[in-house]
Every structure is written in structure tokens, then in C-alpha cells.
Amino acid sequence: MIEFKMPTLAAEIEAATLVEWFKQPGDHIKRGDVIALAETQTGAIEIEAFDEGVIGEQRVQPGRQIEVGTVLATIFSSEEADRPLRAAKASGAVARHPYERRRSARPSTVRPRPAERTSAGCQQGGMLTIDGFSSAWPLANGAGDPAELAFDHAREPRMSKRGGAAREDLRKANGAAMLRSHREIPHYWVSHAIDATPLLEWVEAENAGRRAKNRLVYLAPLMKAAALALKDVPDLNGHYGERGFRPSSAVHMGLATPLRGGGLVAPAIRDTAARSVDELMFAIAALAPRARLGRLRRSEIADATIVLNNLVAGNVDGIFPLIHPPQVAIIACGAAGPRPWAIADTVCVRQVIQVTVAGDHRVSHALRAAEFLSRLSELLSKPEAL
Missing domain, CATH: 3.30.559.10 (Chloramphenicol acetyltransferase-like domain)
Incomplete structure (x- = not known):
């Protein structure tokens, strides 16, 4: 079992607020997967996994302020997570995933992804503009994938309310x-x-x-x-x-x-x-x-x-x-x-x-x-x- 701890986000950031989990207990993850979102003074930062395995217990719930080094969740290797399933099959019992009950009891906080996104990037005066806000990077007309230039409108009101x-x-x-x-x-x-x-x-x-x-x-x-x-x-x-x-x-x-x-x-x-x-x-x-x-x-x-x-x-x-x-x-x-x-x-x-x-x-x-x-x-x- 691995204890997944709050990583260092930046030199000037010592704490953050957990906003939401993108992965739930029982979900299989690999290195680089985004599993949670944290709010800092510099904005929202996506937290990635460092190891491959299966999410176990989530020890911190959204809304709580967390310091660097705080244990956020446990991660089991695929072999550790499958052990109860193999034992259940060997005994003739109904084989269920050890985290299935918790997953069904807790509603997912994962928000809709690209299907509900719309592109807010446009070209204005040789500058990249995002929803009317001009970037300091001059981009060629049409540069970049529209899907990559889009952003989550559903999240924008939460950030702007600050x-x-x-x-x-x-x-x-x-x-x-x-x-x-x-x-x-x-x-x-x-x-x-x-x-x-x-x-x-x-x-x-x-x-x-x-x-x-x-x-x-x-x-x-x-x-x-x-x-x-x-x-x-x-x-x-x-x-x-x-x-x-x-x-x-x-x-x-x-x-x-x-x-x-x-x-x-x-x-x-x-x-x-x-x-x-x-x-x-x-x-x-x-x-x-x-x-x-x-x-x-x-x-x-x-x-x-x-x-x-x-x-x-x-x-x-x-x-x-x-x-x-x-x-x-x-x-x-x-x-x-x-x-x-x-x-x-x-x-x-x-x-x-x-x-x-x-x-x-x-x-x-x-x-x-x-x-x-x-x-x-x-x-x-x-x-x-x-």
C-alpha cells in the first residue's frame, strides 16, 4: 500500500484547499493521471498520480485545507486490490470488488468533460484572446487545437466569484x-x-x-x-x-x-x-x-x-x-x-x-x-x- 501525499505545488505554496476528486475508491490509475483538483493562491492546480494502482481510502474530503505532505489517499497495487476477489472466488462466495460498496454510496464529483465544453479561444489583433481576455503571446490565426483552447465554463463562475x-x-x-x-x-x-x-x-x-x-x-x-x-x-x-x-x-x-x-x-x-x-x-x-x-x-x-x-x-x-x-x-x-x-x-x-x-x-x-x-x-x- 502506498500513501499518496499532498505534493509540493510550487516554492511559494505551502497549503491548498482540496476542491474535488476526479478518481474514486476502486478506480484504477496510472502514473500521470489527474486524480484531484486543489485551489491555491495562483488558481486551481490539477494533482497527478505518481504511481500505478487502485485508489483505496480517500482520507481528505473536498473543502478541507491541506498542507504539503498530508496523506490524501491510499493506493494499492493491482495485485493487492485483487486479492479479496481471488479469495472470494476460491471460497465460492459472490466476488465483489472490495471498494464497490463505497463507490456506490458516494456520488461521483467528476464533472462532464470535453463533450460539454465550448471553445472560447479566438483571434483578435494578432493576440490570443480567451473569452475577451488578451494574452501576451501573439499567436498565428487559428493556431492550436480548438479542443485544447477550450475551457470549462462550468468551473469559471466558481473561480470568478473569488x-x-x-x-x-x-x-x-x-x-x-x-x-x-x-x-x-x-x-x-x-x-x-x-x-x-x-x-x-x-x-x-x-x-x-x-x-x-x-x-x-x-x-x-x-x-x-x-x-x-x-x-x-x-x-x-x-x-x-x-x-x-x-x-x-x-x-x-x-x-x-x-x-x-x-x-x-x-x-x-x-x-x-x-x-x-x-x-x-x-x-x-x-x-x-x-x-x-x-x-x-x-x-x-x-x-x-x-x-x-x-x-x-x-x-x-x-x-x-x-x-x-x-x-x-x-x-x-x-x-x-x-x-x-x-x-x-x-x-x-x-x-x-x-x-x-x-x-x-x-x-x-x-x-x-x-x-x-x-x-x-x-x-x-x-x-x-x-
Whole structure:
């Protein structure tokens, strides 16, 4: 028997409120299945299973506030769960599942899924909009699967009822995380202007031959290039804890995303370096609306090894960000814009992105960030090879 405990959701989240169970006693689960929903200051987070087996006793009921480490339920292996059935069959008794009575006595709280969902994503002014709320990620017209861009209207009223109290909680949570970052992490910043003309021209050429729903935005190849560059500079990718720095063998890049009502969240796209540009584009399109509505998985919140803050709105040249603990670096990009650029003895106008890396002096130094930026610039000069 396994005790399934409340996992760590994010560095700044110590407790949450259990909203509902998606799996009931007797249900078979596998690793990665979403089994419960918890409400936090940053919105609703889906909790996934870490093991395969059968749900046993649910020790926490919806509505209760739970701290990290609290036992939520027991999980039995398939063999353990089937033992009473085999014993009953051997004795000639009526074979019933050991949790059948409990399952029938307790009504399921699972809400209808995609059949009752409708798409709220639309295109407006080159920006992804969700129910009238504009995203900071400019998406190509029709990008993303409509089913993935949809959200649960039935849940929206419950979340919106929280109102200005909810926004204040979110600001406090984000403020506490950034205060901890500023207080505990010895930051350094390295900034570099990158010629993004090849990147933007390649994206434009690619989109010319694609249908609207398959078009790209430059964020997708930018993420891919950043993830590949991090493989060469692993000091910037991982977590810092009580035992020091733990580098990550894979890049799980978080995207800084503004939430409804204020605040930020940085959900991760796992194995960023291993995905194709098209796969990243689809992941971005699917993640954006769920992040804005505060409906994310625990792994998307807790597993990020580094964050990319892509400040594309407005005419901001750059940003000097704070690291999200327990990560050890963060990448921030300003908006792409025309600037004078020297090539040999000629000055011309090029599309330039200012990229800044904030690093943790306990783990790395400015030279490593400079190496990353140099490698990133090299990769973006040949986007067709990504």
C-alpha cells in the first residue's frame, strides 16, 4: 500500500484547499493521471498520480485545507486490490470488488468533460484572446487545437466569484516568492542584443506555406533554441535546495504568463529541447488559456527548471528579472524591434531582441551566462536547423 501525499505545488505554496476528486475508491490509475483538483493562491492546480494502482481510502474530503505532505489517499497495487476477489472466488462466495460498496454510496464529483465544453479561444489583433481576455503571446490565426483552447465554463463562475479577494491573495503569493528570491539569491545579470532578423524571416517564410491553424510564432523556435543552448550550459538549468545545486538532465522550460486579475504563473513545457518547433507551438497554444484561467497541472507548476519571460507586449526593449526559487536562472526577452546594426563596415536596420539572463552566484557566474547568450545567438542565426 502506498500513501499518496499532498505534493509540493510550487516554492511559494505551502497549503491548498482540496476542491474535488476526479478518481474514486476502486478506480484504477496510472502514473500521470489527474486524480484531484486543489485551489491555491495562483488558481486551481490539477494533482497527478505518481504511481500505478487502485485508489483505496480517500482520507481528505473536498473543502478541507491541506498542507504539503498530508496523506490524501491510499493506493494499492493491482495485485493487492485483487486479492479479496481471488479469495472470494476460491471460497465460492459472490466476488465483489472490495471498494464497490463505497463507490456506490458516494456520488461521483467528476464533472462532464470535453463533450460539454465550448471553445472560447479566438483571434483578435494578432493576440490570443480567451473569452475577451488578451494574452501576451501573439499567436498565428487559428493556431492550436480548438479542443485544447477550450475551457470549462462550468468551473469559471466558481473561480470568478473569488473576485478581488483572490487577486490580493495572488499578489501576496507572488510578492512572497519574489521577496524570497531577492533576499536569498545572490543575483547577477548579463544582457545581450541578438539579431533576430533570420528568425523572423524564417517564421514568415514558413507560415507562407502553411494553413492558418499550423502557423508559427517566433516564441516556439526561440524556446527551442534556448533549450538547446542550455544543454551546453547546464549550470543554468536545475534547482538549488538544502543539499546545494541539483542540475537537471532535461530542460523543462516555464513560460511566464500573466493571470486573470493580476499576478504571474510560469507553467513548464517538459523536455523542451527534445520537442520539435511544431510540437512546441502546439504546447504553447494549449497551455496559454489553461494558465490564464488558473487550471494547470502540478507538474507544470513544480517541474520547471528555468523560466523564459517573453515580454512581447508594448515597446519594452528588455527586462531584468528575478529568479523563481528553487531555480537558479531565468531568461527574459524584450520585444523584437528595428535597430541600427553594424555588419562589417555597413550600418543597416535589423530586427533585434534584447535577451537578459539572471543567474545565481552560488551556482554559476557571468561568464557562463555569456556563453549561453553566445550559443543562443548562434542557434537563432540558423533557425531552419532547429
